Amino acid sequence: xxxTQVNAxxxxxxxxxxxxxxxxxxxxxxxxxxxxTSEKGRIFQNEKIKIIKEYEKKxxxxxxxxxxxxSNELNKSRLSVLKVREECLRDxxxxxxxKLATISDDKDKxxxxxxxxxxxxxxxxxxxxxQVVGRKEDAGLLEKATTEAAAQYKKxxxxxxxxxxxxxxxxxxxxxxxxxxxxxxxxxxxxxxxxRIICKNTLDSRLEICFxxxxxxxxxxxxxxxxxxxxxx
Amino acid sequence: MSSEDGIKKLxxxxxxxxxxxxxxxxxxxxxxxxxxxxxxxxxxxxxxxKDKEYKEYESKYLGASSETASQLATxxxxxxxxxxxxxxxxxxxxxxxLIKYAIxxxx
Numbered sequence: 001x002x003x004t005q006v007n008a009x010x011x012x013x014x015x016x017x018x019x020x021x022x023x024x025x026x027x028x029x030x031x032x033x034x035x036x037t038s039e040k041g042r043i044f045q046n047e048k049i050k051i052i053k054e055y056e057k058k059x060x061x062x063x064x065x066x067x068x069x070x071s072n073e074l075n076k077s078r079l080s081v082l083k084v085r086e087e088c089l090r091d092x093x094x095x096x097x098x099k100l101a102t103i104s105d106d107k108d109k110x111x112x113x114x115x116x117x118x119x120x121x122x123x124x125x126x127x128x129x130x131q132v133v134g135r136k137e138d139a140g141l142l143e144k145a146t147t148e149a150a151a152q153y154k155k156x157x158x159x160x161x162x163x164x165x166x167x168x169x170x171x172x173x174x175x176x177x178x179x180x181x182x183x184x185x186x187x188x189x190x191x192x193x194x195x196r197i198i199c200k201n202t203l204d205s206r207l208e209i210c211f212x213x214x215x216x217x218x219x220x221x222x223x224x225x226x227x228x229x230x231x232x233x
Numbered sequence: 234m235s236s237e238d239g240i241k242k243l244x245x246x247x248x249x250x251x252x253x254x255x256x257x258x259x260x261x262x263x264x265x266x267x268x269x270x271x272x273x274x275x276x277x278x279x280x281x282x283k284d285k286e287y288k289e290y291e292s293k294y295l296g297a298s299s300e301t302a303s304q305l306a307t308x309x310x311x312x313x314x315x316x317x318x319x320x321x322x323x324x325x326x327x328x329x330x331l332i333k334y335a336i337x338x339x340x
Contacts, residue, residue: 010239014246021250025257032261036268043272048279055283062291066298073302077309084313088320095324096331103336116338203335210334221330222323223316 085223092218093211100185100203101175107141110186113203114138114145115152121190121199122153122161129162133189136170142188171202 104110118132134142142165150163175183187202211218219226 006239010242013243017243017246017250018253021253025253028254028257028261032257032264035261036264039265040268040272040275043269044275044279047272047276051276051280051283055287058287059290062294066294069295069298070301073305077305080309081312081316084316088316091320092324092327093331096328096335099328099332100335103332113336113338120338207331207335210331214331214334217330218327221327223319 085219088222089215089218092222093207096207096211097175097185097204100207101183103203104138104174104186110138111141111145114141114186114188115148117187117201118146118149118190119152121188121201122149122163123157124199125190125192125197127192127197128159130190130192131164131166131195133166133169133191134171135173135184135186137173138186139165 103113114134121132122130132142132146146163146165150161153159153161171184171187171189172182174185185203185207187204187206189202190199191197
């Protein structure tokens with residue numbers, strides 16, 4: 001074999017080696033391109049799903065927050081309305097207390113009221129011996145009213161009653177503009193069995209009871225019937 | 234041509250071939266790194282897009298909340314005015330009713 005043939009043979013072998021390497025390199029490059037696309041897609045897709053979930057969660061939180069805010073605002077506005085209603089009711093009772101303070105100005109009318117209050121106390125207590133406590137300024141009226149009430153009780157119930165007006169203890173005085181202490185608009189407190197049974201029949205306590213019991217009626221009179229109320233039992 | 238030259242020629246070819254394959258492998262590694270980088274870049278862009286959408290949604294949604302709140306406040310104020318007016322109009326009637334009940338005894 002001469003040099004030319006040997007060289008040709010060597011070139012053929014060399015080219016074969018290089019061609020094999022090139023083919024292998026091309027195969028690696030093709031695979032690398034595929035891996036590049038799939039890896040990039042895989043990483044992006046995984047993160048994309050996470051991001052979407054994260055922002056969906058955030059949006060839901062905003063919706064919840066909005067509902068909470070709305071609920072808070074609704075409560076706030078309802079409470080402000082209820083507070084004003086309550087203030088108005090307090091205002092009404094203050095006005096009533098002012099008017100109640102003038103009841104004892106008309107002595108004849110007030111004495112009749114006192115007599116009725118004392119008589120009612122006798123009936124409620126249903127005892128033989130009763131003590132009556134009134135205001136100091138009502139002392140004269142009280143004696144007369146007590147006597148009349150006792151007579152009425154005997155006539156209606158048929159029982160005598162041993163009644164005494166307390167000369168040492170008194171109810172607070174009537175309200176005056178220059179006086180800030182405890183006040184009483186009138187009426188009496190009756191007690192029996194040495195103070196163990198008590199019947200509070202002062203005008204103030206009666207007004208309080210009336211207010212408590214008549215609150216639904218008062219609301220209706222002030223603001224009209226409730227539109228949301230369904231049951232009237 | 235000596236046999237040594239021939240062997241050298243083949244060894245050179247082998248070395249070149251190895252380099253071609255090694256370079257291809259190196260390119261593959263670089264390409265995978267680039268895939269991660271590009272994916273991260275696209276992720277960043279996607280996150281920014283989502284964040285923008287979210288902020289728009291947030292301002293729209295919470296903006297609507299403040300509108301609702303002011304509407305509620307307006308309604309409450311109207312209702313309060315009505316209550317005050319009705320109280321003023323009907324107060325005397327109620328006071329008279331309370332006094333009547335307070336001083337009347339059903340004997």
